Amino acid sequence: MKYLILGAGPAGLTFANMLLSSGEDDFLVIEKENSAGGLCRSCMVDGSPFDIGGGHFLDVRDPDVTKFVFGFLHEDEWDRYERDSRIDLYGDIIGSPIEANIWQLPDKKQERFLHHIAEAGCNRGEPMPEKFTDWIEWKLGLAIAEDYMLPYNRKMFGEDLDSLGTYWLEKLPNVSYEETKRSCAEHRPYGTQPGHAKFFYPHSYGYGEAFIRMASALGDRIHYNEPVFSIDYDNRIVNGKYSADKIIVTIPWTGVREHIGLPGKLTDSIGKLRYSSVVIEYVPENMDTKAHWIYYPDPKLSYHRILVRHNFCPGSKGYWTETNLTRFDEDKAAEEGRTYFVNEYAYPLNTIGKQELMKELLEYTASKNIYGLGRWGEWQHYNSDVVIRRAMELSIN
Ligand SMILES: Cc1cc2nc3c(=O)[nH]c(=O)nc-3n(C[C@H](O)[C@H](O)[C@H](O)COP(=O)(O)OP(=O)(O)OC[C@H]3O[C@@H](n4cnc5c(N)ncnc54)[C@H](O)[C@@H]3O)c2cc1C
Numbered sequence: 001m002k003y004l005i006l007g008a009g010p011a012g013l014t015f016a017n018m019l020l021s022s023g024e025d026d027f028l029v030i031e032k033e034n035s036a037g038g039l040c041r042s043c044m045v046d047g048s049p050f051d052i053g054g055g056h057f058l059d060v061r062d063p064d065v066t067k068f069v070f071g072f073l074h075e076d077e078w079d080r081y082e083r084d085s086r087i088d089l090y091g092d093i094i095g096s097p098i099e100a101n102i103w104q105l106p107d108k109k110q111e112r113f114l115h116h117i118a119e120a121g122c123n124r125g126e127p128m129p130e131k132f133t134d135w136i137e138w139k140l141g142l143a144i145a146e147d148y149m150l151p152y153n154r155k156m157f158g159e160d161l162d163s164l165g166t167y168w169l170e171k172l173p174n175v176s177y178e179e180t181k182r183s184c185a186e187h188r189p190y191g192t193q194p195g196h197a198k199f200f201y202p203h204s205y206g207y208g209e210a211f212i213r214m215a216s217a218l219g220d221r222i223h224y225n226e227p228v229f230s231i232d233y234d235n236r237i238v239n240g241k242y243s244a245d246k247i248i249v250t251i252p253w254t255g256v257r258e259h260i261g262l263p264g265k266l267t268d269s270i271g272k273l274r275y276s277s278v279v280i281e282y283v284p285e286n287m288d289t290k291a292h293w294i295y296y297p298d299p300k301l302s303y304h305r306i307l308v309r310h311n312f313c314p315g316s317k318g319y320w321t322e323t324n325l326t327r328f329d330e331d332k333a334a335e336e337g338r339t340y341f342v343n344e345y346a347y348p349l350n351t352i353g354k355q356e357l358m359k360e361l362l363e364y365t366a367s368k369n370i371y372g373l374g375r376w377g378e379w380q381h382y383n384s385d386v387v388i389r390r391a392m393e394l395s396i397n
Contacts (some may be wrong), residue, residue: 004244009038011374036215042206048316049206116141230258
């Protein structure tokens with residue numbers, strides 16, 4: 001065939017649908033699960049939608065992407081929300097992002113945060129540190145680092161934060177002492193809005209519905225229950241039986257057992273890629289809040305985020321939690337009959353050296369007409385809208 005697409009998540013589904021809409025039907029998608037959507041899949045739990053890969057919202061910011069998605073799940077089938085996300089700072093609940101909402105804290109805590117923002121290395125002209133943990137303090141001050149960023153990131157990504165680089169954080173805004181002081185005095189937020197300031201969520205379905213529809217548009221051009229275990233790079237043959245002119249890899253490189261013909265150095269590079277796993281658990285009680293989601297840096301709580309389902313799924317109850325697998329007692333949860341889903345591949349980790357390693361890998365594979373695409377193919381923290389945009393661009397180039 002002309003194109004073989006590995007993985008039926010948003011990346012693979014978008015790429016395949018772009019081919020189809022350009023009149024190309026000589027392709028196949030192969031997927032290890034029995035349904036499409038990847039991390040964006042949903043199911044029904046307790047009579048309402050549940051996103052098994054964690055809370056998923058469609059950012060409104062890219063009109064080409066929303067138009068593409070609405071082509072499968074019509075715009076009228078989505079509700080539009082103004083983001084209400086909060087941080088539970090050990091009992092003090094304030095808006096997110098933290099730097100814009102310090103004014104909501106009790107006075108004593110505001111003073112502490114302000115003091116440390118003034119002392120932050122970047123505000124005092126100190127050189128930028130190399131390590132993630134030092135960098136956070138340099139950028140945001142000791143109080144934000146200690147009370148929020150470090151414990152939260154440890155809970156989400158795992159304990160070894162020093163293996164992470166700082167290149168992925170450079171877009172974080174500088175926290176200005178003067179502006180924070182003014183914000184505290186005037187009791188109002190300041191600064192730029194975070195991603196998902198406005199977002200869409202389907203009115204009567206989970207987020208995964210859009211991708212189920214993308215998959216059904218492909219008919220029998222998806223083979224399910226077909227895990228990829230080998231790629232032959234010189235001959236472009238997958239699992240010893242599928243061969244194609246071009247292969248699009250949207251699955252994790254680390255999940256493929258046999259890399260035939262790949263130079264040893266690059267196979268070693270794949271072995272260095274790291275990721276973290278997340279468990280999503282359903283809790284049937286309602287919460288007394290209007291927030292869509294709440295972040296929890298407190299290390300005593302196993303989960304790091306709660307998604308308040310009844311505030312974005314009309315007619316639903318309960319909430320769901322996101323917990324790093326290493327902090328989740330699966331045996332106990334199973335024994336107690338709780339409802340949870342394990343996502344082995346949740347976050348590609350931005351370890352030191354990853355960018356160079358991926359660049360080399362992707363340049364080599366592209367020379368063989370094998371292209372990495374999406375969260376795993378490119379090993380990047382892309383949200384689904386970015387993955388869709390990248391898949392749209394790859395198909396038209
Ligand atoms: C907790 C959490 C919250 C998120 N929230 C948001 C949000 O609010 N908004 C948003 O836009 N994005 C969000 N994302 C990101 C979003 O999930 C991803 O951007 C998107 O799913 C990436 O699409 P993908 O196709 O690249 O990868 P995936 O969705 O991971 O799809 C990969 C596909 O490949 C398949 N596969 C894997 N291994 C193999 C194999 N060996 N053989 C065959 N098939 C295989 C998988 O089963 C899957 O179907 C969130 C992610 C997480 C973890």
